[in-house]
């Protein structure tokens with residue numbers, strides 16, 4: 029028996045094609061979108077404003093394509109890490125982070141990652157495949173807290189801009205009226221800066237952008253982020269400087285603080301210099317230690333000094349609190365290497 033194709037993850041135009049293919053009236057596409065993205069049903073059977081005959085026709089080739097997490101782990105700080113199995117039998121993780129009135133879901137965009145950043149567990153796993161829009165949206169729809177989510181960040185496993193077509197489809201469905209109808213201000217895409225795709229992302233979406241910067245010095249960045257070779261930070265900044273960031277769209281830079289590596293005031297000064305003229309903020313992140321990597325996180329005192337230096341210069345800078353470290357759910361700690369085995 030051939031595998032059925034999934035409806036979740038299809039845009040309204042694609043659902044119109046499905047309606048045509050299965051001999052359903054064109055307006056059935058909007059009805060399907062309502063069931064998938066507003067009422068979030070698990071089966072075609074539940075789409076009760078489609079006639080039974082039409083539901084049967086649709087079910088011959090399609091299913092909804094929802095799959096529940098196969099495992100969850102809860103941190104003492106309330107963070108929950110979910111494990112999902114993909115269609116290809118691989119595993120990915122998503123992390124739900126509750127904070128005051130907010131509930132943020134950190135989603136994965138790939139199984140593993142090609143970028144091989146020295147400090148990241150996902151990078152150590154290597155690249156095991158792209159996720160489809162279905163598999164990205166399923167992470168949002170299929171967790172217990174789904175209805176309460178206030179924000180989505182693409183900071184889980186993978187480099188979202190290396191999977192641009194599926195990212196774009198996901199963002200379209202999340203922000204369109206026929207889809208989740210979310211404001212793009214609730215969504216942040218984090219990237220090392222895959223320049224050609226970054227340009228498309230800036231032109232084709234209004235979601236917030238976070239760039240993983242980590243050091244203003246080229247040779248140092250190259251030593252911890254091999255992607256610096258193909259997509260130098262200087263090119264990323266040139267591109268970003270062509271856009272108007274003074275409106276609703278937010279630009280931020282992630283900066284992991286490594287002790288005696290990138291945490292001196294010389295670095296802070298250089299960072300200020302290269303970001304000068306950009307309407308942006310800097311998030312300082314503690315390094316979450318991973319096995320077999322010699323880097324160490326900076327002290328709180330150093331982080332505060334670094335932050336205060338930039339703040340005094342007029343650059344908005346915050347220290348991001350680490351969440352879910354006890355269950356290996358914090359930034360850069362996600363890996364499904366073991367699940368694979």
Ligand SMILES: C[S@@+](CC[C@H](N)C(=O)[O-])C[C@H]1O[C@@H](n2cnc3c(N)ncnc32)[C@H](O)[C@@H]1O
Nearest residue numbers: 148183186187218219220240282315316359360
């Ligand atoms: C896992 S990445 C996923 C998104 C995208 N690939 C990127 O690098 O921006 C999300 C963020 O986690 C950071 N990160 C990776 N490893 C980390 C670690 N061990 N400790 C703290 N942050 C880490 C990355 O630099 C990035 O800012």
Ligand code: SF4
Nearest residue numbers: 141143145148151186
């Ligand atoms: S930090 Fe981001 S780009 Fe680098 S290896 Fe990890 S997931 Fe990939």
